[in-house]
Amino acid sequence: MADPPDETPIQRALRLKTAAIESRPKPPRGGKFQREQAAAARSSSKSKPWMSR
Numbered sequence: 001m002a003d004p005p006d007e008t009p010i011q012r013a014l015r016l017k018t019a020a021i022e023s024r025p026k027p028p029r030g031g032k033f034q035r036e037q038a039a040a041a042r043s044s045s046k047s048k049p050w051m052s053r
Contacts, residue, residue: 003012
């Protein structure tokens, strides 16, 4: 992958960082953890009316 010639060091670092994040293994989507998080968010929203939009 060739670097763009007019790329600043900050832009280069950000590009490398995002590439490293993309190459990492992703956590599985829609598992038990996500269902628990969604249920927790729904149950706690009743006691926090200012959180709803």
